[in-house]
Amino acid sequence: MTRTAVVICPGRGTYNKPELGYLHRHHAQQTAMFRGFDAIRAEAGQEAVTALDGAARFTVSKYSKGDIASPLIYAASLADAQSLADDIEVVAVTGNSMGWYIALAASGALSPDDGFRVVNTMGTLMQDHLIGGQLVYPFADDGWANDAVRKAELLADVKRINAMDGYDLALSIDLGGMLVLAGNEMGLKAFEASQPNVQDRFPMRLPNHAAFHTSLQAPVAAEGRTLLGADLFRQPERPLIDGRGKVWWPGATDTHALWDYTLGHQVTEPYDFTRAIQTAAHEFAPDVFIVTGPGATLGGAVAQSLVLANWRGMGNKADFQAKQDAQPFLIAMGREDQRALATG
Known part of the structure; x- marks a missing residue:
């Protein structure tokens, strides 16, 4: 029997010390995709993603930087999104903050390599400018x-x-x-x-x-638009929910408008993750919400967003936990105890 799912991609701050080695542990078979990412990093004179993930030691000062964290999170999250069990039908994709870029690739609106280019470029620009x-x-x-x-x-x-x-x-x-x-x-x-x-x-x-998602990032948005052309974007293969709760539908998406939002509003205006999750729940009523790795911190915000919408009668944390214990509907792939629920 098929399970319908909304896939949710995490943003910055999700690749921490416990996540070191995530690509090697969970996605040793994804070498061709990761080789492509490493080649893009090499062109820019940057350390390979596989080398960063395979390092012996994790330091916050290095791994929290935008030009390091962003490509690692992208690689881990997209690989997770590609490794779902056969009985799962993805009915929509969304993400939090930087997770929007991953969602673009997970939905098919960007190729895996082009999604990586967007994430790596924007992560590097954010780090170079580090405004606020x-x-x-x-x-x-x-x-x-x-x-x-x-x-x-x-x-x-x-x-x-x-x-x-x-x-x-x-x-x-x-x-x-x-x-x-x-x-x-x-x-x-x-x-x-x-x-x-x-x-x-x-x-x-x-x-x-x-200072992500504020007007302080206008210089970063402008540079991103110069470096990343609208021709990278294509029709999504799955519905895509943005940081305003707007749905971009397959076959009906203005790809130039999608580029404009991604490197405009999404960078300089507030990101309403709560509304994105509530739209996902009300528009698509999935059997499960799957938060891709790395990390599992985003699960709490997803659960809270559903509680705030009183989804399925949940009005507080206890209501959520009772429903989740009875039949898990929120699956965090970054949690070892939940991962198998999504990968089969």
């Missing part, structure tokens, strides 16, 4: 109960800080029960000073992350 930074802060409580008032208060504080002379701060990603904020150092520090520490770890800075 990011932090994460929750508005939902530990039980994932929606708190729209708290969210509005936090966004009002962001607006207040951003209005101050010399301070830049904006919403970067709407991420389930969390807000990812981005800005310059003064803006980020002002927010950290104005909000209480919660859950022993927030507000949490993200190392080597630029």
Whole structure:
């Protein structure tokens, strides 16, 4: 019996020390695709993805950089998306932030090599410019109960800080029960000073992350458009849900508009991952949501997004866990205990 699935590709921050060797462990048979990626890196005078993945040692200072993290995450995620069990029918694809570039390839809107070129180019540009930074802060409580008032208060504080002379701060990603904020150092520090520490770890800075999805990235978007032509893009083979919740349909996609969104709005405007997941749930009603590796941190944001939409009557974390325990419908391929549920 066929299971329908929405595939969700992760963004930056998902390839960490436990993920070192991910390509070699899970995708030793994908050598031809990885050789192609290594050749693209070699053309740019960059270290091979397979060498990075096969290194003896992981350091945050190196592996959190955009020109290292982005191609590794792309290779791992796309290989995962290509290794799903035969009984799984992918009805739509989406991703979080940089995961949008992976989703483009997983949907067929970019070839694997062209998707790699996009990710490697944008990851390198982000790292070279490194404009601003990011932090994460929750508005939902530990039980994932929606708190729209708290969210509005936090966004009002962001607006207040951003209005101050010399301070830049904006919403970067709407991420389930969390807000990812981005800005310059003064803006980020002002927010950290104005909000209480919660859950022993927030507000949490993200190392080597630029002010993604804000107007501060306009120079990166402009350079990306110069280096990456619209001719790389083609009709997706599967529906593709972007960071606004818009669906790009096979056979009906304006590929120039897709290029324009990818290297325009997607880089300089907020990314609404929550809405992308809720669109996936309501439009496609899949049997399962599959989060490709590496890492498994995105699963929480997917679950929270579904809870915030009261999907299948889930109103909090306990509701989600009860449904998930009864019959797992959220599968994180980066988790050893769940991977076989997607690969068969």
